[in-house]
Amino acid sequence: MKLYLAFGLIIAAVMMLVGLTMRMAQAQWLSIPPDVFYELLTLHGAGMIIALVVCAMGGLWFLMRRRISLSAPLAVAAWALLMLGVAGVVISVVFGHYAGLYTFLYPLPFIGSWPGWATGVFLIGMMLINIGWMIWCFQILGAVLRAYGGLRGALGWNFVWCPKAFAAAGHEPPPPEAFPAVVAGLDGLITGMVAMLLGVALLVRWIDPRVLIDPLWAKNLTYLYMHALANLIIYMLAAFIYVGLSYVTKREYHTSKVFVIAWWSSLVFILTNYFHHLYMDVSSQPQILQYFGELSSYLTAIPVTAVTVFGALMLVWRSRTRWTLGAVFMYSGLIGWVVGGIGAEIDASVPFNLHLHNTLWVPAHFHTYLLGGCLLFVMGWVFLLLESRSEHSTSKLMRSLIFTLSFGGMVVFLLGFYFGGATGVPRRYDTQPLPGPLIAQFATIGVIIMLLGFTLAFFEGLRLRSGFSADRMLWPQNLRDDIS
Numbered sequence: 001m002k003l004y005l006a007f008g009l010i011i012a013a014v015m016m017l018v019g020l021t022m023r024m025a026q027a028q029w030l031s032i033p034p035d036v037f038y039e040l041l042t043l044h045g046a047g048m049i050i051a052l053v054v055c056a057m058g059g060l061w062f063l064m065r066r067r068i069s070l071s072a073p074l075a076v077a078a079w080a081l082l083m084l085g086v087a088g089v090v091i092s093v094v095f096g097h098y099a100g101l102y103t104f105l106y107p108l109p110f111i112g113s114w115p116g117w118a119t120g121v122f123l124i125g126m127m128l129i130n131i132g133w134m135i136w137c138f139q140i141l142g143a144v145l146r147a148y149g150g151l152r153g154a155l156g157w158n159f160v161w162c163p164k165a166f167a168a169a170g171h172e173p174p175p176p177e178a179f180p181a182v183v184a185g186l187d188g189l190i191t192g193m194v195a196m197l198l199g200v201a202l203l204v205r206w207i208d209p210r211v212l213i214d215p216l217w218a219k220n221l222t223y224l225y226m227h228a229l230a231n232l233i234i235y236m237l238a239a240f241i242y243v244g245l246s247y248v249t250k251r252e253y254h255t256s257k258v259f260v261i262a263w264w265s266s267l268v269f270i271l272t273n274y275f276h277h278l279y280m281d282v283s284s285q286p287q288i289l290q291y292f293g294e295l296s297s298y299l300t301a302i303p304v305t306a307v308t309v310f311g312a313l314m315l316v317w318r319s320r321t322r323w324t325l326g327a328v329f330m331y332s333g334l335i336g337w338v339v340g341g342i343g344a345e346i347d348a349s350v351p352f353n354l355h356l357h358n359t360l361w362v363p364a365h366f367h368t369y370l371l372g373g374c375l376l377f378v379m380g381w382v383f384l385l386l387e388s389r390s391e392h393s394t395s396k397l398m399r400s401l402i403f404t405l406s407f408g409g410m411v412v413f414l415l416g417f418y419f420g421g422a423t424g425v426p427r428r429y430d431t432q433p434l435p436g437p438l439i440a441q442f443a444t445i446g447v448i449i450m451l452l453g454f455t456l457a458f459f460e461g462l463r464l465r466s467g468f469s470a471d472r473m474l475w476p477q478n479l480r481d482d483i484s
């Protein structure tokens with residue numbers, strides 16, 4: 001877990017500086033040539049998604065390993081492949097000037113001004129990342145299925161449909177964190193195979209330009225994979241909430257029937273909600289898919305978010321929680337998840353999508369739940385681990401300072417994207433039409449304030465680390481004992 005978390009957070013930190021550079025360029029405070037802007041955008045988009053996937057993989061692996069047997073060498077092998085892939089992506093962008101973005105529309109990677117080898121290295125890098133990801137999915141899914149009695153047991157089927165017989169036989173449903181594991185394992189494998197198919201097709205096209213690919217087929221596969229991967233980050237990190245908030249509130253998060261059914265909904269609809277990216281293809285794809293995309297968007301997100309957030313509120317309600325930095329980050333990440341989710345549903349609704357499609361509303365909603373939700377869950381988790389082992393604690397003044405700078409700055413930064421989207425400023429433009437640059441100036445100030453808060457949090461983390469005591473147990477090894 002440490003390996004995954006450390007590298008994930010290092011990549012995220014560097015990519016945040018890349019993000020700041022892009023926002024400064026959009027604010028016209030920094031002059032960078034358009035091709036360099038798109039190289040940075042490629043690096044930032046791919047880098048950030050991978051960084052958070054890696055953090056989520058490490059965390060979920062650790063949580064499941066407390067309960068079931070998982071091979072550490074296999075997890076390290078998956079990590080090594082991921083890092084090899086990251087190196088490929090970095091080489092193709094930094095040395096090859098590849099700037100075709102990570103979710104591209106075919107044939108963009110083959111018609112850019114960069115050399116052909118850069119496209120090949122980028123594609124191979126992304127495929128290596130996908131292979132590492134699929135190994136992890138195989139490992140976690142296999143272990144969960146073995147531990148909880150196959151797919152039926154891991155999905156809590158009998159627990160929902162035959163509760164009396166289930167209880168009479170002395171069975172217990174899987175713990176809450178097993179559901180993100182099974183959903184990530186299954187959907188990750190299905191979409192990972194789709195990505196391999198697309199990757200091989202693109203590689204063949206790279207080797208032999210006479211081979212032609214149907215652009216709509218490529219678009220479907222690209223969005224199915226990338227959208228599912230970005231979605232799965234949130235669902236995997238929900239496991240941190242189930243365990244982390246249980247720890248800070250000293251109450252256990254239970255698996256209930258509603259909870260299980262909500263996860264079934266996500267399991268199925270993560271695979272079909274990407275159609276909301278293809279509304280513009282209504283004349284070339286069957287119209288039913290557009291309706292299905294809209295419906296799936298609601299059914300993926302709402303049940304699990306509602307159940308998780310409601311459960312979290314119930315845990316915290318009158319619990320006399322000590323609001324340490326870890327608890328604050330983790331709890332406030334729920335706000336980012338909900339607000340970003342609402343922003344996503346608005347964009348996925350056709351009448352709004354007509355206006356918001358490909359505007360800054362898109363980065364607005366995903367930055368809200370990835371930065372304001374997922375990254376905070378990861379930071380919260382890291383701080384909970386540090387706080388559990390350290391003899392030092394964070395002063396109230398320091399907590400308030402970190403909270404105010406991080407959240408105050410983040411809100412200003414995110415509002416910049418929302419206002420930009422609402423006023424029709426297009427996404428992925430290095431030079432934006434008015435009022436884009438003006439909004440970007442406010443947003444840049446927000447980013448700088450937020451990064452100051454994160455920097456303070458980093459040094460506070462180091463201080464907590466220096467206070468580690470040998471006789472304090474590494475939490476959450478015996479979390480359940482702590483609660484009971």
Ligand code: HEM
Nearest residue numbers: 016019020022023045048052101363370371427428429447
């Ligand atoms: C300091 C924090 C950050 C800043 C300043 C920042 C800034 C930006 C900017 C300016 C863009 C381009 C928007 C456009 O015009 O389309 C962008 C895109 C993006 N960002 Fe961030 N970002 C930050 C954090 C994050 C985080 C934490 C994530 C996710 C984990 C993330 C993921 C992405 C993705 C996936 C894209 C889309 C790339 C593409 O269009 O291909 N960013 N970001």
